[in-house]
Amino acid sequence: MELFLLSNGKVSGESELLGYAKGPIQSMLLSKKIRSAVLVPYAVIRGNYDARAAELENSLGIQVTSLHHFDDPVKAIEEAECILVSGGNTWLLNQMLHENGLIVPIQRAVREREIPYIGWSAGCNVATPSIRTTNDMPVRNSVVLPALGLFPVQINPHYIDAHLSGHMGETRDERIAEFCAVNPSEYVIALREGSLLHVSGDELEYYSVKAQGYKVFRHNQETHEYFDTQALAEVVPFRCR
Structure with a gap:
């Protein structure tokens, strides 16, 4: 299985989408001869x-076609x-x-066809x-359906632990603590901007362009706060490096 799970698409001061992760992503694309x-x-x-x-084409150097152009989205995923x-x-x-x-088509593509x-x-x-640890507003009245489950632990992207002056609501840490109180058997990995988790086969690696840690x-x-895969090795069933 090959997963790149990024906290965000761009870092501050960067105009190129996925630019901060371009190196490892392009290396993977080249090794697998993906065009x-x-x-x-x-x-x-x-x-x-x-x-x-x-x-994405400009950033990654491969042809990228949006799914809305395909008459059969499932077939498009099956052939991607x-x-x-x-x-x-x-x-x-x-x-x-x-x-x-x-x-299911995405799950099978990633898990079975790699x-x-x-x-x-x-x-x-x-x-x-699941999407229970997203920061987004439920813009549609939809139930919280299961997500893809490719990665076994909940992630909170765009994580920030700054205390904003004048803000009287809960901090991000408090919100995540609420999730954990309701779901005491679950872990949440908090990823700061400019960071990612890379799963390749049975190995898991953490990367931060700003040399910041995760929680x-x-x-x-x-x-x-951790800066290597020490904590991940305890909660994620992949070998960490």
């Missing part, structure tokens, strides 16, 4: 699907060399995956068991 990819664009609300595909899942609104994305019958999956922000969220949350356990 094209299918973009799952459903999370994009205030943008253009084709413009997003064009950004690589699957790209855009950021945007996680609620809308997950609902559209279910409505278009794409959950088609690479690259998802950022919302695309990272839906790769986990692992669980109910009634002290939360620490």
Whole structure:
């Protein structure tokens, strides 16, 4: 299995989509001789699907076609060399995956045929068991359906632990702690901007372009910041490096 799960698509001051992860992604594409990819664009609300595909073509150097151009989205996934899942609104994305019958086809493509999956922000969220740890608003009145479950642990992308002056609501840490209190057997991996998890076969690697750490949350356990895969080795059933 080949997964790139990115906290976000761009870092501050960078104009190129997936630019901060371009090195390891292109290395994988080259090693697998991948020349094209299918973009799952459903999370994009205030943008253009084709413009997003064009950004990815320029960044990754491969042909990228948005799924809305295919008469049969399921067949497109079944024939894809690589699957790209855009950021945007996680609620809308997950609902559209279910409505278009794409959950099982994507699972089979990634798990059985080892088609690479690259998802950022919302695309990272839906790769986990559920979207319960997304930061997005439920813009549609949809139930919380299961997500793809390619990665076995919940992720909170765009994680930030800054305390904003004048903000009287819960911090991100408090929100995640609430999730853990309701779901005491589950872990949440908090990924800062410019960071990603890379699964390749049975190995898991953490990368941060800003040399920042990630956090692992669980109910009634002290939360620490980690800069290597030490904590991941304890909660994720992949070999870490």
